[in-house]
Amino acid sequence: MVDYSKWDKLEVSDEESKPKKSPVPEAKVPPKAAPKRKLQPFDYHPEKSLHKDLFEPENWKRWIHPSLLQTISEWQRLKQAGEVASFRCVDLEKMEGFRVEAPGICSFPALTDEFCDLLMQEVQNYRASGLPARAPNSMNNYGLVLNEIGMRPAFSAILKEVLLPLGARLFGDDEDRVASVGGVAVETEDWGGSSLDDHHSFIVQYRPTDDKHLDMHIDECDVTFNFGITAHGKFDGNDLTFCGMFDSADHRKYHHRYKHVRGRCVVHSGKRRHGAMDIEKGERASLIMWTKSRSFRRTQAYRERNRKGLTYGDADRVCLSYTHDPDYKNLMPKKLQYHMKPKHEGEVEVPMRTEKRWIRVCAAAELPEGESRLLELKEENEQIAVFRHRGELFALDNRCAHMGGSLCEGEIEDVGTENLGCSDSKATDGMVICPRHYMCFNLRTGENVEGDATMQQQVYPVRLRDDHVEVEVEVEVPLQSDLTSALSLPRLAIWLHRNQVVAAVPFVLGNLEAA
Ligand SMILES: O=C(O)CCC(=O)C(=O)O
Ligand code: FES
Numbered sequence: 300m301v302d303y304s305k306w307d308k309l310e311v312s313d314e315e316s317k318p319k320k321s322p323v324p325e326a327k328v329p330p331k332a333a334p335k336r337k338l339q340p341f342d343y344h345p346e347k348s349l350h351k352d353l354f355e356p357e358n359w360k361r362w363i364h365p366s367l368l369q370t371i372s373e374w375q376r377l378k379q380a381g382e383v384a385s386f387r388c389v390d391l392e393k394m395e396g397f398r399v400e401a402p403g404i405c406s407f408p409a410l411t412d413e414f415c416d417l418l419m420q421e422v423q424n425y426r427a428s429g430l431p432a433r434a435p436n437s438m439n440n441y442g443l444v445l446n447e448i449g450m451r452p453a454f455s456a457i458l459k460e461v462l463l464p465l466g467a468r469l470f471g472d473d474e475d476r477v478a479s480v481g482g483v484a485v486e487t488e489d490w491g492g493s494s495l496d497d498h499h500s501f502i503v504q505y506r507p508t509d510d511k512h513l514d515m516h517i518d519e520c521d522v523t524f525n526f527g528i529t530a531h532g533k534f535d536g537n538d539l540t541f542c543g544m545f546d547s548a549d550h551r552k553y554h555h556r557y558k559h560v561r562g563r564c565v566v567h568s569g570k571r572r573h574g575a576m577d578i579e580k581g582e583r584a585s586l587i588m589w590t591k592s593r594s595f596r597r598t599q600a601y602r603e604r605n606r607k608g609l610t611y612g613d614a615d616r617v618c619l620s621y622t623h624d625p626d627y628k629n630l631m632p633k634k635l636q637y638h639m640k641p642k643h644e645g646e647v648e649v650p651m652r653t654e655k656r657w658i659r660v661c662a663a664a665e666l667p668e669g670e671s672r673l674l675e676l677k678e679e680n681e682q683i684a685v686f687r688h689r690g691e692l693f694a695l696d697n698r699c700a701h702m703g704g705s706l707c708e709g710e711i712e713d714v715g716t717e718n719l720g721c722s723d724s725k726a727t728d729g730m731v732i733c734p735r736h737y738m739c740f741n742l743r744t745g746e747n748v749e750g751d752a753t754m755q756q757q758v759y760p761v762r763l764r765d766d767h768v769e770v771e772v773e774v775e776v777p778l779q780s781d782l783t784s785a786l787s788l789p790r791l792a793i794w795l796h797r798n799q800v801v802a803a804v805p806f807v808l809g810n811l812e813a814a
């Protein structure tokens with residue numbers, strides 16, 4: 300997800316990483332006014348920040364839950380007295396609220412309510428400041444990298460003073476790791492937890508209109524500490540789902556579901572597949588600390604283990620990733636694609652068959668040159684973007700093959716002569732530029748114009764009939780049902796243009812013109 304080489308050194312604070320002012324030369328001529336620099340995230344603190352206390356590393360005790368403070372108190376005492384402070388004096392058996400969630404995944408009370416409140420206010424204040432916010436990782440857009448806004452020193456203190464002994468007990472070397480807590484086997488492995496010394500700390504946020512879920516993935520770190528920030532009852536859904544370790548046969552098999560609790564930390568190996576299910580209502584925020592050990596990463600064993608890469612074995616649907624699994628579209632039924640929905644107990648799947656139908660998108664006049672319209676078939680979970688370029692109509696799967704960006708919101712241009720990477724492009728063909736990461740697709744062939752054959756959009760037949768634009772799609776009807784029940788199934792087609800709902804019209808399959 301994020302390139303490690305770009306991680307700052309732990310010892311280097313964001314303050315220190317600001318561009319240094321060069322010494323001012325003796326002015327003989329009046330100096331010219333410096334060109335105005337665009338403000339950056341590091342300009343936020345201390346001038347514009349709200350709760351300055353949050354940024355101060357020495358305040359760490361104030362933010363930590365009493366149960367966790369108690370658990371690390373003996374280790375802290377020995378450390379401060381300059382004595383040998385073994386991680387083994389951190390007794391998880393005695394920690395109130397500590398839980399082994401499932402093999403390899405534990406949770407414990409970690410942050411105070413005050414910290415959760417102040418942190419969210421700070422994030423809102425940052426947003427209101429209008430300073431730029433980089434996406435926290437390559438799969439999550441709606442969030443904030445806290446290290447970049449001046450909070451790195453504060454989180455470094457939390458890592459060094461609080462999380463390190465927890466990391467050691469759970470993901471440290473054989474000397475430090477616990478085998479079980481409360482009679483339950485922890486089943487963790489050594490992921491450098493005894494020497495965690497670097498972190499990427501950020502907020503992830505979800506709401507139905509922005510990042511709705513987080514596709515299955517592994518993290519670019521060794522030990523992930525994930526802290527719930529939002530209070531109970533402020534959102535529905537959005538559970539974390541865990542699957543297997545990246546290099547094991549059960550990498551894509553369901554393992555555990557975790558429900559967010561404010562102030563509680565769920566800790567797991569970054570190399571365990573996980574994702575966040577769809578949020579149904581409200582908003583959720585979590586603080587994520589991706590941690591790693593630089594010395595552990597230099598070991599031969601670490602390098603060899605990571606070199607093996609991901610295992611693609613048998614898959615449970617809930618563990619499939621549309622970003623990382625090349626067989627996603629084959630294994631995930633069309634109806635469920637690009638959703639992250641857990642299977643509910645007792646859920647029965649009705650067997651369906653597909654039928655080709657021409658479906659009306661809009662009146663011809665509603666799709667002018669250079670514009671697009673979106674046809675969304677809720678039941679079929681189908682989104683088709685229809686474009687007009689140089690007078691002709693084209694229809695493509697709206698969700699970008701890369702990571703699901705909405706193509707109907709992209710700009711349309713001629714392919715031109717410099718983008719003839721794919722087999723069948725002409726310079727006058729149109730291409731749509733995905734608004735998320737700017738991949739370009741030929742409107743006529745659906746091919747990626749740079750020639751990446753793994754990134755291809757499905758194309759659909761499109762026609763003008765009775766002054767209306769129509770596309771041919773496969774609709775699903777129950778396999779066993781008689782015609783009347785299939786025909787009376789109400790469907791909803793929604794037309795959008797540049798993300799604006801233009802019309803939402805219920806229609807009945809029986810009214811659709813047969814192919
Ligand atoms: O939504 C969450 O809490 C998990 C976020 C996550 O897995 C990540 O950012 O790596
Ligand atoms: S989603 Fe990444 S280029 Fe489209």
Ligand SMILES: [Fe+2]
Pocket residue numbers: 516517518523573
């Ligand atoms: Fe993650």
